[in-house]
Every structure is written in structure tokens, then in C-alpha cells.
Amino acid sequence: MGIRLLSSPVPTTFEDSALPCVLPSVDRVIEVRQLSKRYGSTLAVDDLTFTVRPGRVTGFLGPNGAGKSTTMRMMLGLDSPTSGEVLIDGRPYRTLDSPLRQVGALLEARSVHGGRTAHNHLLWLAQTNGIPASRVTEVLERVGLGGVRKRVRTFSLGMGQRLGLAAALLGDPPVLLLDEPVNGLDPEGILWFRNLARDLAAEGRTVFVSSHLMSEMAQTADHLVVIAAGRLLADTSTAEFVSAGDTLEEAFLRLTGTT
């Protein structure tokens, strides 16, 4: 499976998969509507409108500082938009009941107390949403951290990312928001993540993945939302975006007018 996906930059798993859907709802779209965020005189996010659909991996692409993390924090209700809104399944994040069962998130900045073990970090998270403690062991196994007892402070960057992914998967959510998930992963980890993201999408979930690594996104995402300086540049399939026959980097640079 991994090899096939590796060799096909525009995979078609979504179309040809007829997997039965075990999720509570398949129509968990994320709607970003005229979203803006201003910090003082800087407009970090400038009137973004796009929709993220289930059943495929949507890449959120842009250079560092483009406003990707700010947008994702607003999706999670952590930061308040200056104007506009984000709706998940028709509702703002802050009004969701048991949000971890509906949206799983990996944030770019580390959000774990270094003095806790991975298990204890996931345990309190599970308890907030009434998720059984047995699920903690399950997701730790799934991300390859089963049996790791040490404190998070001593984790490598890659292990920290795996813990973040475990937290996102904890509530078995139909929507996943992953901010720079391959950051710090080794080649094996990157391949593992690519398969994980594609499997989650094939199960009918909405998978939204940000990255500044173009070539990585070209191999993982079916659809791309591209932003620069807070503005939407493209909302298109990966195939169309790179159709000119060049690499994603070249397509991106042509779009931003850098070359």
C-alpha cells in the first residue's frame, strides 16, 4: 500500500475505496467563511473562504508565516477571528459537545506538560470528554508509543509529534486538523504518517493537513488549499495544481509570482 502511494503522486484512494463508513456522520465539512485575523497593524489572515470536505486529504499549503497556524487555531476556537467564522458540521467549535469525539487536532506548538508521561497526558484529555481510559493505550500503540514510560520532556521531536497525533486520534473523530504533522519525523515516520492520513481519509474522515513542505504535500494530499500572506491563492485538486508538468514548488512559486 505504502509503495503504491509513494509511486503515485496523485493517488485515487478516495474514488476507488468502497469502505463501509463506521463514523457517526460522513458529512463533517469544515467551512471557513470570510475569515480574518488582525494582530495590531498586521493582517495575518485576510478574508479566507474555503470548504474542507470528507473522504480526502486536504493539504493546507503556504510558506512559513502565511497564516496557516493562525487559521487552524481559529478553527479550534483557540483564537477569536477579527471577522468571519469557521463552522464544523454547521457549528462553531466552541459550541461543540465532546469536541474531541468530533474534531481531533494536532497543534504546531507543543501543548504538553513536560513532566507528565504520554499516558497521563492522554488520560486527562480522555477524561475531559468521557473517553474510556482503554482508548489511551490503543492510540499510543497505533502511533508507535506503546510501552513508552518516560516523561514527555525527554521525547525527541518525532516522538512529540507522534504523541500529538495520538491526542488527535483519541476520540476517534470524523474530522482531523493536523498542523505540520511531519515536522521532525524521520523518513520512516513521514511514510508512516502519509499512510495514516490516507487511511483516515479512506475511512470517510475529513483530513486537513498543513505543511510548508510542498513535495511532501504533493504526495499526501488529494486537494490543496494554498495561501500566502494570509490570502487564498488556490483551492484546487493536487492534480490540477501541478498539471503544468512541473513540481509543486514550481507551481507554487509561479502562483505567488516569486519567479
Place this chain on the structure above:
Amino acid sequence: MNLLRAEWTKARTVRSTWWSLGVATVLCVGLAVLLGLSWRNNQDRIATGWDAVRNGFLSLTLGQIALVVFGVLLASAEYSTGTIRASLAAVPARGRFLAAKLGVSALVAAVVSAVLVLGTFVAAQTSMAEFGVSFGDPGVPRAVVGAWLYLTLLCVFAAALGMMLRSTAATLGILIPVLFLNSQGLGYAPGVREVAQYLPDQAGVVLMQATEPDAGLFARSYGFGGALAILLAWCAAATGGAYLLLRRRDA
């Protein structure tokens, strides 16, 4: 209930909780023994109207710092470690998150304070020997309950202030001078006292004494009920402030 359990898990799975609560116990009870012995061996300094309960509780004014550190860390560690983002993504309703956070700080503080106050009382009064008092003596039960309420509410106040200020250093930098300078001097300085007596630790002094002096250094313009109201007002103000800031600020 789920949220209280989660906050309790957070509290019990970091070492700082056990360190701060352990230090609080050692300071309060250990120092109470030394102070009790000191009073017994300085009998000539004990005047009539000397309050064995208040003087036996002196070690609480030092030990409370460790309890305050516990309360502040419960809140400020959310921000110093970035856990706040995970917390608010899991519990987006700011009011429920704050209620669980402060609820657990209150429950833990109530249990620990009960141990601290009873341990300190027994240690101090026993080592004072014939100058000590017992639980049945006039004013003693009220002072013991008062000391317990004071420490519990102080911890909640510290946690709420920590949620407002977000920084361990800033919160302790404000609380420790207030709790120390005041008890050690400002609260008794003429002119300043009229205002300073409404600070939390001064209300605490009134709560944990068996007799209410009507004149002199220790006289205050409020009694037990007033002191409790003052402490509750501080807690309410800090909680309200924390809620408003939590709602308004980006995490």
C-alpha cells in the same frame, strides 16, 4: 464530574504538586513544634490576653507560601507548558474549564489544609505544654475552622490570579510580597493599616485567632464574618477577572 476528574489527573501527575504540598506540611507542622517550644521557654514574654491559638498558628503564615505555589502552578503551568491549548480544545466552554480548574484547587486545598491546620494546632499546642489550649477551649473550634477556610480560599485565590496573569513568576512576585510584607509589618503600620487590613492575609489573621483584640496592634475594624466576606470577595474578584480574560484572550 468528568472535568473535575481530568483536572485532578493533571494535578496528581506532575511532581510540583507533591513537592509543594509536602513542603507546606513540613513547614507548617515542623515550625509549629519549634515555635511552641520557643514560646514555652520564653514564658516571661507571654502577657495576659496572649492568644495561644493565633501564636500557635504562626507557622501557617510561612507554610501558606508552599500552598500558594501549588495553587499558582496549577494555573500558570497551563500557560508555561502550552497545555492550555490542549485544555481549551478539549473543553471549549471557558466557564466550565475555569470552574473545574478552581474546583480542583479548592478540593485539594481543603483536604490538605485540614491536615495542615489540625497538625499545626496539635504540634504547637502540645509543645507549648501548660501554655497550650485544647480543642474544647473557648474560641478554639472557630479559629481552627477559620484557619482551614483561610488556607483553602487563599489557594483558590492564588489559582485564579495565576489564570489571570498566566505567568508563575508574575503571580508569585505579587502574592509573596503581599503575603509576607503585610503580615510582617505593613498590616501593623499606622496609616497603611487602614487599607492593608483588607488584604487577604490580614483577613486570615482575624479568622485564625481565638480572641478578637479591640485595641492595639492586632485590632481590626471587622470580625470573623467580615474577614470571611473579605476573603470570598478576593476570590470572587480574581475568578471573575480570570473568566473575563479567558473568554476574551487568544489561547
